[in-house]
Amino acid sequence: MKIIVCIKQVPGTNEVKMDPETNTIIRENVPAIINPFDTYAIEEAVRIKEKYGAEVFGISMGIPAAAEMMREAVSLKIDKAVLLTDRKFAGSDTLATSYALSKGVEKIGGYDLIICGKQATDGDTAQVGPSLAKTLGIAYATNISKIIEIKKDAMRCMKITDDGYEEIEIKLPALITVVKEINMPRLPSIKSIKKAKKAEIEIVTFGDIDADEERTGLKGSPTQVRKTFVPVHEVNSVEIKGSPGEKAEKLAEILLSIEV
Numbered sequence: 256m257k258i259i260v261c262i263k264q265v266p267g268t269n270e271v272k273m274d275p276e277t278n279t280i281i282r283e284n285v286p287a288i289i290n291p292f293d294t295y296a297i298e299e300a301v302r303i304k305e306k307y308g309a310e311v312f313g314i315s316m317g318i319p320a321a322a323e324m325m326r327e328a329v330s331l332k333i334d335k336a337v338l339l340t341d342r343k344f345a346g347s348d349t350l351a352t353s354y355a356l357s358k359g360v361e362k363i364g365g366y367d368l369i370i371c372g373k374q375a376t377d378g379d380t381a382q383v384g385p386s387l388a389k390t391l392g393i394a395y396a397t398n399i400s401k402i403i404e405i406k407k408d409a410m411r412c413m414k415i416t417d418d419g420y421e422e423i424e425i426k427l428p429a430l431i432t433v434v435k436e437i438n439m440p441r442l443p444s445i446k447s448i449k450k451a452k453k454a455e456i457e458i459v460t461f462g463d464i465d466a467d468e469e470r471t472g473l474k475g476s477p478t479q480v481r482k483t484f485v486p487v488h489e490v491n492s493v494e495i496k497g498s499p500g501e502k503a504e505k506l507a508e509i510l511l512s513i514e515v
């Protein structure tokens with residue numbers, strides 16, 4: 256079977272800076288890491304490979320420097336790494352990102368399963384997985400916490416819902432997004448780090464995929480970020496002292512004084 260893991264590079268810092276002109280994240284010269292949720296996606300793909308036999312591809316859309324991150328993914332035992340990178344992809348919102356990724360996925364071709372992280376720790380929308388599945392026209396399931404069984408043309412999984420867990424069966428090819436309960440990602444061995452240093456990262460540019468320019472980058476992004484800011488948190492706290500009766504009386508007084 257062929258598995259494709261979507262891997263996003265995210266800032267490895269809380270001090271994210273925004274470009275005031277374009278309202279996009281400044282990614283150059285910022286320490287970058289594999290999106291933490293994607294490490295669970297990589298691990299799950301590698302576990303499937305070890306159990307059932309599979310070829311695991313990693314795909315990312317990002318800046319050229321993301322090639323280093325893809326090397327780290329190779330050290331975590333993916334077999335092949337593909338990086339979509341081109342100025343024409345810059346400024347993509349989630350729709351344009353999913354479209355570009357779908358073209359990269361189609362270029363890899365012949366896949367049975369696509370695994371994404373639950374969400375990215377910077378954009379946080381959790382939209383790319385479902386949107387990618389929709390663009391490719393395949394089934395998808397989000398928040399998968401366990402893969403129970405993979406059969407020839409379907410797989411059984413456990414999905415986390417608001418009320419608990421749900422066992423589902425999904426027809427292949429499919430896309431799933433995974434939560435951190437699914438596994439404990441392994442650490443790379445020294446041997447695999449060394450091997451990854453020499454690994455070839457396939458660079459795919461706009462010209463290499465059969466993509467519509469109107470659907471990529473800023474041009475293909477219906478979402479416009481008008482303003483970005485850090486919210487101001489104002490917390491007014493009051494400490495109520497006294498016996499339980501006095502505290503209750505004071506609390507009732509405060510609550511009754513609040514204008515609604």
Ligand SMILES: Cc1cc2nc3c(=O)[nH]c(=O)nc-3n(C[C@H](O)[C@H](O)[C@H](O)COP(=O)(O)OP(=O)(O)OC[C@H]3O[C@@H](n4cnc5c(N)ncnc54)[C@H](O)[C@@H]3O)c2cc1C
Binds near residue numbers: 379380
């Ligand atoms: C108007 C606008 C302009 C933007 N401009 C830029 C920009 O110039 N540069 C920029 O970097 N971002 C930009 N963004 C942010 C960009 O849209 C998101 O980073 C991206 O679409 C992914 O969304 P997300 O971070 O919410 O991922 P989520 O949907 O939360 O990610 C879920 C999963 O999808 C997969 N995934 C998501 N993104 C990628 C990816 N790129 N490659 C591989 N797998 C992925 C991963 O498996 C991830 O765990 C812009 C957003 C908007 C709205």
